[in-house]
Amino acid sequence: MGIYIANTLTADDSNFDLLMIFFFAMKVNYKGLAENSIFALLTFIVFFIIFEDKVVVPVWLQALGRLHPMLLHFPIVILMLSMFLEFFRLKSNYRSQEIYQIFTTNLLLSGILFSGVTIILGMFLSKEEGYSGDILQWHKWTGISIVFFAAIIYWLRNTTWYSDPLAKAGAALTVLSICCAGHFGAVLTHGENFILAPLMTSEEVKVPLEQAVVFDHVVLPIFKQKCASCHNPNKMKGELILTDSSFIKKGGEAGPLYVAGNPETSLLMERLYLPLSDKKHMPPSGKEQLTYDEILMISQWIKGKASFTDRVIALPAGDSLRILATALLEPDKGIEEEFKFESADDMTIQKLNNDYRDVSPIAVQSPALAVNIYNKEIYTGNTLKELLEVKSQIIFLNLNGMPVEDMDLETIGEFVNLRTLHLNFTNITGQGLKALSSLNHLKSLSLSGTNLNYNDLLLHMPLFKGVSKVTLWNTGLSDTEIQKLQAANPHIDFIAGFNDAGMYDGDSSGNRPF
Amino acid sequence: MEKEILEHGLNFNRRRFLSRLSLGLGSAALGSLLIPDLFRGNGLDDGSDLIPGIPHFAPKAKRVIYLFQNGAPSQLESFDYKPKLREMRGQDLPPSVRGGQRLTGFTANQSSLPLVGSFRDFHQYGESRAWVSDLFPHTAKIVDDICIVKSMHTEAINHDPALTFFQTGSQQGNRPSMGAWLSYGLGSENQNLPAFTVLISRGKGNSQGVYSKLWSNGFLDSIHQGVQFSSGEDPVLYLKDPEGLTRSERREMLDNLSKLNHLAYEELGDPELTAKIQQYEMAYRMQTAVPDATDISNEPESIIKLYGEECQVPGTFAANCLLARKLSEKGVRFVQLYHQGWDQHVNLPEEITGQAKDVDQASAALITDLKQRGLLDETLVIWGGEFGRTCFSQGKLTNDNYGRDHHPRAFSIWMAGGGVKPGIVYGETDDFGYNIIKDPVHVHDFQATVLHQLGLNHEKLIYKHLGRRFRLTDVAGQVVKDILV
Numbered sequence: 001m002g003i004y005i006a007n008t009l010t011a012d013d014s015n016f017d018l019l020m021i022f023f024f025a026m027k028v029n030y031k032g033l034a035e036n037s038i039f040a041l042l043t044f045i046v047f048f049i050i051f052e053d054k055v056v057v058p059v060w061l062q063a064l065g066r067l068h069p070m071l072l073h074f075p076i077v078i079l080m081l082s083m084f085l086e087f088f089r090l091k092s093n094y095r096s097q098e099i100y101q102i103f104t105t106n107l108l109l110s111g112i113l114f115s116g117v118t119i120i121l122g123m124f125l126s127k128e129e130g131y132s133g134d135i136l137q138w139h140k141w142t143g144i145s146i147v148f149f150a151a152i153i154y155w156l157r158n159t160t161w162y163s164d165p166l167a168k169a170g171a172a173l174t175v176l177s178i179c180c181a182g183h184f185g186a187v188l189t190h191g192e193n194f195i196l197a198p199l200m201t202s203e204e205v206k207v208p209l210e211q212a213v214v215f216d217h218v219v220l221p222i223f224k225q226k227c228a229s230c231h232n233p234n235k236m237k238g239e240l241i242l243t244d245s246s247f248i249k250k251g252g253e254a255g256p257l258y259v260a261g262n263p264e265t266s267l268l269m270e271r272l273y274l275p276l277s278d279k280k281h282m283p284p285s286g287k288e289q290l291t292y293d294e295i296l297m298i299s300q301w302i303k304g305k306a307s308f309t310d311r312v313i314a315l316p317a318g319d320s321l322r323i324l325a326t327a328l329l330e331p332d333k334g335i336e337e338e339f340k341f342e343s344a345d346d347m348t349i350q351k352l353n354n355d356y357r358d359v360s361p362i363a364v365q366s367p368a369l370a371v372n373i374y375n376k377e378i379y380t381g382n383t384l385k386e387l388l389e390v391k392s393q394i395i396f397l398n399l400n401g402m403p404v405e406d407m408d409l410e411t412i413g414e415f416v417n418l419r420t421l422h423l424n425f426t427n428i429t430g431q432g433l434k435a436l437s438s439l440n441h442l443k444s445l446s447l448s449g450t451n452l453n454y455n456d457l458l459l460h461m462p463l464f465k466g467v468s469k470v471t472l473w474n475t476g477l478s479d480t481e482i483q484k485l486q487a488a489n490p491h492i493d494f495i496a497g498f499n500d501a502g503m504y505d506g507d508s509s510g511n512r513p514f
Numbered sequence: 515m516e517k518e519i520l521e522h523g524l525n526f527n528r529r530r531f532l533s534r535l536s537l538g539l540g541s542a543a544l545g546s547l548l549i550p551d552l553f554r555g556n557g558l559d560d561g562s563d564l565i566p567g568i569p570h571f572a573p574k575a576k577r578v579i580y581l582f583q584n585g586a587p588s589q590l591e592s593f594d595y596k597p598k599l600r601e602m603r604g605q606d607l608p609p610s611v612r613g614g615q616r617l618t619g620f621t622a623n624q625s626s627l628p629l630v631g632s633f634r635d636f637h638q639y640g641e642s643r644a645w646v647s648d649l650f651p652h653t654a655k656i657v658d659d660i661c662i663v664k665s666m667h668t669e670a671i672n673h674d675p676a677l678t679f680f681q682t683g684s685q686q687g688n689r690p691s692m693g694a695w696l697s698y699g700l701g702s703e704n705q706n707l708p709a710f711t712v713l714i715s716r717g718k719g720n721s722q723g724v725y726s727k728l729w730s731n732g733f734l735d736s737i738h739q740g741v742q743f744s745s746g747e748d749p750v751l752y753l754k755d756p757e758g759l760t761r762s763e764r765r766e767m768l769d770n771l772s773k774l775n776h777l778a779y780e781e782l783g784d785p786e787l788t789a790k791i792q793q794y795e796m797a798y799r800m801q802t803a804v805p806d807a808t809d810i811s812n813e814p815e816s817i818i819k820l821y822g823e824e825c826q827v828p829g830t831f832a833a834n835c836l837l838a839r840k841l842s843e844k845g846v847r848f849v850q851l852y853h854q855g856w857d858q859h860v861n862l863p864e865e866i867t868g869q870a871k872d873v874d875q876a877s878a879a880l881i882t883d884l885k886q887r888g889l890l891d892e893t894l895v896i897w898g899g900e901f902g903r904t905c906f907s908q909g910k911l912t913n914d915n916y917g918r919d920h921h922p923r924a925f926s927i928w929m930a931g932g933g934v935k936p937g938i939v940y941g942e943t944d945d946f947g948y949n950i951i952k953d954p955v956h957v958h959d960f961q962a963t964v965l966h967q968l969g970l971n972h973e974k975l976i977y978k979h980l981g982r983r984f985r986l987t988d989v990a991g992q993v994v995k996d997i998l999v
Contacts, residue, residue, distance in 0.1 A: 364570055
């Protein structure tokens with residue numbers, strides 16, 4: 001057959017010629033040997049699977065086993081390529097090409113050899129400490145399946161009943177096995193989600209500060225992020241698992257992780273603080289390191305007796321762990337209020353804006369609107385009625401100095417999400433305020449400079465359950481009346497302001513020198 | 515010239531073409547190597563997708579009133595109480611405290627640096643127990659509404675660079691002022707008034723000049739420039755229509771002028787022309803809005819008492835404070851006040867007494883007034899100078915007289931409202947008031963904090979100019995979260 005190939009080649013194809021001679025020679029001298037080796041490897045693998053628990057790997061074989069992560073790349077590439085060729089092998093125009101046939105056969109043969117050796121080395125490696133769990137099992141069985149699939153294909157592919165669809169199915173199945181085994185192996189080495197991690201948003205479920213537990217929500221997330229790729233139940237480097245409190249309490253091969261209350265003598269801190277060049281430094285160089293704050297937080301956690309149940313808010317106010325944890329858990333503390341309503345249409349907002357009515361979103365991508373109205377000559381009740389189009393979006397409304405009448409408050413009463421309402425120096429009286437009592441979210445109400453009636457206020461103020469501040473300066477109410485209102489509505493801070501008598505409001509004793 | 519006009523018409527020149535090209539796929543790939551954040555999943559970006567005119571996040575403060583005490587008031591005679599200086603009166607400043615710091619030409623050649631404490635006593639006030647000098651009796655009454663920062667420090671040692679640094683983030687000038695940045699970043703709340711106004715007053719003390727570069731729009735559009743209100747009877751000059759010109763005639767005139775300007779713009783493409791059209795329109799609307807905002811005749815009697823009789827005299831600090839409240843109330847984003855005369859190199863006791871009297875009552879009144887209108891929560895008020903003053907006397911220390919030189923290493927300011935924690939004192943200095951020993955706040959930190967309270971991320975409020983991105987805080991600044999509610 002070799003002679004036939006040589007005859008078909010032209011003289012210029014000398015390189016190709018050489019390649020062919022290589023394979024040809026292999027067939028003549030080594031092919032039988034290779035086939036026998038494969039049989040031996042498969043037997044050894046079956047033996048290893050059956051007696052796995054009883055096998056003890058000697059030290060010198062351990063070193064060999066550690067070549068597994070290097071060697072595995074060969075069978076992946078070789079088998080992938082041969083399965084690609086196998087896929088099209090029985091197509092009519094390739095069927096007759098001897099070169100194609102021989103090349104594929106030899107490629108497949110070497111692929112099987114490599115995968116057999118890789119699997120055996122992998123089995124040695126798996127006997128080392130630190131490898132266990134579901135992922136390892138998946139990796140083992142998918143890996144073993146590769147060599148068996150490939151071997152079966154090798155021995156059946158030249159039978160007469162081996163048809164084109166069968167060849168395609170076999171090739172596809174083997175490739176699938178390679179992909180699965182490769183994936184599970186990568187999960188063992190790099191941790192889960194290694195490839196997509198940079199693309200994933202770090203949006204985690206936010207825990208309210210009040211409920212946050214120091215260990216669960218501050219310390220454990222650091223371990224999970226920076227340590228768990230090697231110290232997880234699937235890959236327990238140093239017999240240490242850092243994904244679960246029970247294992248963290250237990251420690252690892254080198255002993256307990258920490259001495260509660262004493263970070264200075266804790267093994268964990270020692271490993272974190274060792275210089276990066278030290279081989280015992282953790283995380284190993286090349287892996288993402290802990291930040292200064294993260295190390296500090298772990299250290300403070302150990303210092304505080306390494307409790308697994310303490311809450312963040314139970315720490316003393318000035319405590320550095322509390323400050324760091326608060327900053328971590330509430331990076332935008334108090335800045336953004338979440339609004340649950342839909343945004344208004346941009347065109348509607350634009351239409352409502354004019355020289356004397358400013359309607360703008362409070363922030364980029366916020367559905368909430370703030371409205372300011374100016375120019376008392378232009379203002380009419382309709383100025384407000386037109387805003388009904390965005391009645392659920394308005395959270396801030398400033399009508400200071402506008403001739404707002406009591407009846408206009410009916411319209412405002414429909415702005416259900418209103419938080420702040422300024423009605424200073426408007427024409428309202430206390431009577432109309434009842435219309436605003438339905439505003440459940442209202443927090444701040446400014447009524448300074450209006451002509452309010454004490455009895456109306458006394459009647460209506462208790463209806464404003466959520467309001468925390470009302471300004472009553474310059475409203476014609478006397479100081480005693482305001483004090484009575486304050487007594488009747490302790491949840492509201494009534495601001496009386498500065499009056500003609502030259503007195504500041506409230507208890508002035510705090511304002512005198514001591 | 516024709517080429518330039520053509521380019522403007524196309525709005526596409528070589529530089530822009532090249533910068534557009536960078537959006538190409540190849541450059542994007544390369545760019546992602548150079549700018550690691552480019553393809554990050556969590557939406558980090560350089561802020562270019564943020565729309566100027568809308569806050570980045572929900573703001574605590576909607577407006578700012580900045581009571582700039584130009585000339586640098588002494589922290590040692592106002593809010594930073596140092597009894598040690600009285601004990602050690604006349605002794606030399608220990609070299610260990612000075613740490614080899616360079617002094618200005620005023621005091622570098624002095625044979626001794628005699629320590630001197632405040633000539634007036636300090637007392638503690640309010641629930642915050644903050645120490646306030648007797649020179650500021652009204653401010654003492656509002657300590658529970660303000661946050662005193664005793665640990666400010668700056669980089670400049672002379673007035674003009676320090677003032678320019680505070681206002682524009684750069685000592686050299688020609689950058690946009692803080693008010694211009696806010697106008698750019700937040701837009702106007704009221705289309706009838708400028709978003710950034712400037713009010714200037716002057717005390718009897720030794721004063722330093724303020725110049726229009728401090729309220730410049732820099733490289734931003736001219737509509738963001740600060741508008742200086744004059745200190746006379748008419749805060750804005752030539753606002754009234756001339757005799758015989760009716761309102762409708764004025765309107766018709768402006769409409770035709772605008773048409774002409776539009777024609778010129780189409781031909782020349784100069785963006786300043788659009789700014790000009792907008793300014794004419796704004797001026798027209800200001801004709802009704804300004805008299806309404808500046809007229810104090812309808813203010814209640816108690817307001818005059820609150821701010822002091824002086825508030826009826828145009829051009830005084832008190833009048834400007836009242837005017838600032840009225841403008842701010844009408845939606846002016848940034849009202850910048852300057853009160854000159856705080857440069858007490860010599861004759862400090864007498865001069866600072868006058869200066870403090872000028873500003874104390876009106877500053878406190880402004881806080882009270884905003885509070886009683888429910889506006890303090892949404893208005894950030896800032897009081898302070900460009901740097902501090904030395905703990906030793908400049909010139910001869912006598913029984914009743916001394917002076918203080920410039921000191922950029924530590925000084926005090928206060929802030930109130932707009933989501934700043936009321937009733938706290940932040941930061942500490944050593945026993946000499948010379949070095950900060952706790953929680954230093956740099957000028958850029960202060961600027962970052964102000965922007966933050968207005969809903970702007972100081973790292974994202976950027977403007978591209980001359981091929982680079984500019985920020986108010988340059989490449990520094992950390993929001994001082996500890997003083998925020």
